[in-house]
Amino acid sequence: MKPLEGVVRPYAWGSRTAIASMRGKTVPSQHPEAELWFGAHPAGPAACLGADGRIETDLLTAIDADPAGMLGERAISAFGSRLPFLMKVLAAEEPLSLQAHPSADQAQEGFERENARGIALDATNRNYRDPWHKPELIVALTEFEALAGFRDPHATVELLRELQVSELDPYLGMLAGQPDSEGLRALFTTWLTLPDASIATLVPAVLNAAVEVLGGSGRARFAAELKTVLELGEMYPRDPGVLASLLLNRIDLEPGEGLYLPAGNLHAYLRGTGVEIMANSDNVLRGGLTPKHIDVPELLRVLDFTPADVGDLMPAVRTVGAERIYLTAAPEFRLSRVELDGTGLRYASSICFDMPGPQILSVLTGSIDVRPMGGQPVTIPAGQAVWIGDAEPDVVVHAASSRAVFFRALVPPRATA
Template identity: 80%
Template sequence: MRTLEGVVRPYAWGSRTAIASLRGRPVPSPHPEAELWFGAHPAGPAVCLRPDGEHDTDLLSAIDAAPVDMLGRRTIETFDGRLPFLMKVLAADEPLSLQAHPSLAQAREGFDRENAAGVPIDAPDRNYRDPWHKPELIVATTEFDALAGFRNPAITVELLRELQVSELDPYLGMLAGQPDSEGLRALFTTWLTLPDASIATLIPAVLAGAVSRLGSGNSSRFGAELRTVLELGEVYPRDPGVLASLLLNRIRLEPGEGLYLPAGNLHAYLRGIGIEIMANSDNVLRGGLTPKHIDVPELLRVLDFTPADVAEITAPIRTVGAERVYLTPAPEFRLSRVELDGTGLRYASSVCFDMPGPQILAVLHGSIDVRPMGGEATTIPAGRAIWIGDAEPDVVVHAGSSRAVFFRALVPAGPRG
């Protein structure tokens, strides 16, 4: 077992309080802190700590030094010797980019294509930095707002009509005349490829329509969508991603709820704190709401325009003892939430884990004591995690405080964990 200190990623959309508070650091932090990585991704492997709290090595190096003991033969053979998942705490105070991730076949083809073209791996205009796909699951720990998946086109037609913006009429007609995935593809493609002069006219008209509708005093089923387009338009006044946001499901997750985003799902996280787990990849195709590289043709190649209801992308939950397991089809990861009661008065104060393969337990509240069978306990406070390798004995996890909450990530035994 190894105590892990996560690596902070200081992106501009991050929070100055959430991750610093979780780690027991001064608040506010000097810079926005967007993500806290617990994994073995080459761009930011977690740090392994010695018992005295000093840095030892990083998790990637530790795995490379003893891959069979750390990962197990099944994981090595299935995932080419890599830890197949990356676990993060994500803290968004501002919207992330509008983005999607490729399928495994698309990622391999794109990676090979860019290699053959001589595009450097670290080039800012590179789309595929590895040959892996990136399905992901986000579980809210606070209220969490997101855009995810194309909304039913018939409902989107209602939203566009409610704006009563004459400049939208040609585009409204495109979707009303073909309210299906092909209509969505045509409208989305048209908006993302509009000339700057058209964007400079259309977006202000849409924002004015949203202001008028919200200020009318009449209730609207699209209040959240209209407020979101106004917020995005204020930050990105000439970005066609503002228009694209009108086509997506506007979702609010309550704490404990999760979204599973497979390949091709267009999404943008807006605000909130959550635990994110994904396949261990860095492949992102962006469509807007960002100053970073945008490749519209490549994004269109990977997008799935099939409309999806919110229920279809909400991760179902199965309770297994003290665990709330989030069910997904991803073979790279399984995520569960565990809450322990140190007083023993309300629910379990300990849990035993005996599943083989690599595991990471990340503590979000309180502390836990992790004891291998026949060994000494290791205390893990909030903001840190513990690595349990395949060769480790079974462990018992006790609450180290009156209330302890942690998330458990592992490689599932089957297609749905």
């Protein structure tokens, strides 16, 4: 059992308050803090702390030194000698790029293809940096806004008609004439491959129309979608991703609600703080709203244009005592939220964990005492985590404050490669 100190990723779209406040640091932070990583990713493995609070090693090194004891036979047989998931706290003040992730087969094939072409792993035009897929789940800690999955094309036709933009008419006709996944593919492909001169005309026309609709009498049916396109258009006025955003579901999550993004799902997080868990991969195919590399043909190979209802993207939840478990199809991870009451007046003050395999408990509110059977407790404050390896004895977790909230990440029992 090892206390963990996460790695802060200072991306420009991050918050100067959310992660710093959680960790008890100075607010606002000197730089935007976008993500706090708890895992063994080579780009930022969490630090393992000793009894005196000093860094002893990092989690990647610790796993490499004893993969069997840290991961267990079941996880190794399915995923090899690597932690198959990465757990994060994500805090977005600005929209992230429009992106999707490949399936396992696509990732393997793409990785081998780019290796054969001699593209360096750190090259800016590299799409596949490893042979793994990257399903992901985010659970909102605050109100959380996102774009995810292609909206029912009939509703999108209504949205485009509401704008009443003559420049949109050819594209509106394209989707109205084929309101299905193939129509979405054709329209999305057309927009992403438009000449710069066409984008420079079409995007401002759409933004001006959005202002008119929102300023009109009554409440616009697609007010949230139009406000989002205005925000994106202001940040990326010559980006076809602004147009592509009109095709996606606009989603508002309340704290505790989750969003599961399987392979091929086009998405962009817009604003909010959440706990994210994903398969341990760097494979991202971008579709806009970013100055980074965009490979349109490869993105089109990966994307799933099947329309998705918002409810289909929200995972089912099973509650077991104090644990709220988010159920997904991902074999690499399972995420749950646990809330304990240190006063013992409202709900459970402790919980016992006995599942085999690697686990990470990340504390977001209050503090917890983690006691291995027959051992001494370790106190984990908000903003830190604890690693529990497969060879560790069962643990009992107690609230060490009046209210303690933590998230538990593990490899589910059904894990298969």
